[in-house]
Amino acid sequence: MKSFVTVFVLLMLVGTAFGSTLVIKGSNTVYPVAQLWAEAYKEINPDAEISIEGAGSSTGIKALFNGQTDIANSSRWIKSSEIEQMNKEGKYFIPFIVAYDGIAIVVNKSLEIENITVQQLYDIYSGKVTTWNQIDSSLPKVRIVPLSRDNASGTFEYFVEHVMKGEKLAPQVQQLASTRAEVEQVMQNRYAIGYIGMGYITEDVKALTVENIEPTVANVNSGAYPISRPLFMFVDATNGLPTGVTGDFLRFALSPEGQSAVLSVGYVNAYGIE
């Protein structure tokens, strides 16, 4: 999460004596869902002011050490160096899993393929395999059309990290500006393949099983589905569990209403939804 997006969602209710400000910093993968929660939370609690920045997981945890944030969003687990620093400073941060980022592999409904392996995905996106019959001999010898998101998206970063192991995408991989465009192309093109956030799966495309594991909420929550990861919110619990606005906001995020919102930005809910 090297990117540097600094966007403030702020709620202008200046002057309210009891107005309370909640500061959220960290991962830009968690950012869109945190923003949704902030908007919804504000509707219930018009006095609350929430500011959100999405400048990367490490930035968020650093800010938690400095006391500059109430919540640190993170798309990764805490690092050992950070645990050491916590010990040294006598601090104790606790994580809440707030959602899962699961990547679905989608193809056209007419393509006769049901399963794909992570290795095959690697081969397709690195350009080592270029026709469908190389994946399965019963498929036609037609060019595979691999689709990707822009290299600015969090989904792209995660895909490159976990499926490509840092290897570069082949030049012919098409980088599209939105998930909508990807889904649209997969619907139109019988030989296209794309990866999208699981919450964006529609009836119009076929989501493949990966390593024979179906992309379902249950499989993502249990960790069985290979291309998914939990998303966290870390809070400073040195003096006990979070209270006040921070605790209230977290309770809202994990509530059935908060968890339903997760789907609309393409993620998978971690707990029960409405």
Place this chain on the structure above:
Amino acid sequence: MLVTGAALLTMVILFGIFFFLISDGVRVFGKISLREFFLSTRWYPTYEDAEFGILALLSGTLAVTGLTLLISIPLGFISAIFLAEFGNRKTHDFLKYVFELTAGIPSVVLGSFGLKYISKWLMDLFPMKVWTGLNILNASLMLSVLAIPYFVTLIEDALKAVPVDQKEASLALGANMTSTLFRVLIPQARSGILNAIILGTNRIIGETMVVLMIAGGATMIPQSIFDPVRPLTAAIAGEMGEVELASTHYFALFMIGVVLLMISLIFTVTAMRLKRGMRR
């Protein structure tokens, strides 16, 4: 006073943009060699071992612009001649109205149309050749919709600017309309026509939304008009929002801006020279 002030302000703003663009852009060469930047086709700005070659992106811009010009100049030219010299008042007004409406279509609407319909039609029409519906042809078709009204309006104005007595003299001497058109009107209007082509071309090179949405997004050197490309403007638009401030990637994107500016500058200056040559 006011006019001078406005002109001065515009100049200050223009040079300000030039200055900031270039001063940020050139800083990329502290990290990347000129050679890699201009001659490498590999654009991988977000990886551990990042690469910043713009040749493939540049070829995308040139391919899309070239094909758009091939489609839109002849069509625009013919329409302009028709509007200027043929057709009665009613058809003229109607066509003029149509072109004005077309010119007002937002590019994001054209992009969506290309994404949803043209892409599908191209794949249905040439099932053997078109492996992806988002390609140079799709982008060029939609860009032509933007460019044609531009060319029509400006070329028509150029033709109309030719003094009426020249045209009437030609006709009076017994020349028919066709030879009057090709021997008198077009030669007389050529500097205005050239001007129209320059303005139109600069507009196409700079257009961003259409190519971001439907040019295909593949950072490769195209072999045919059915290949997907990622033009320079698409790279800036797609990546600027998430780029780390003052990183190599950030400076590289600014340098791409400088390259776009230079292309348009070279183009304009050459055309101005040509025009001057014509007047002599």
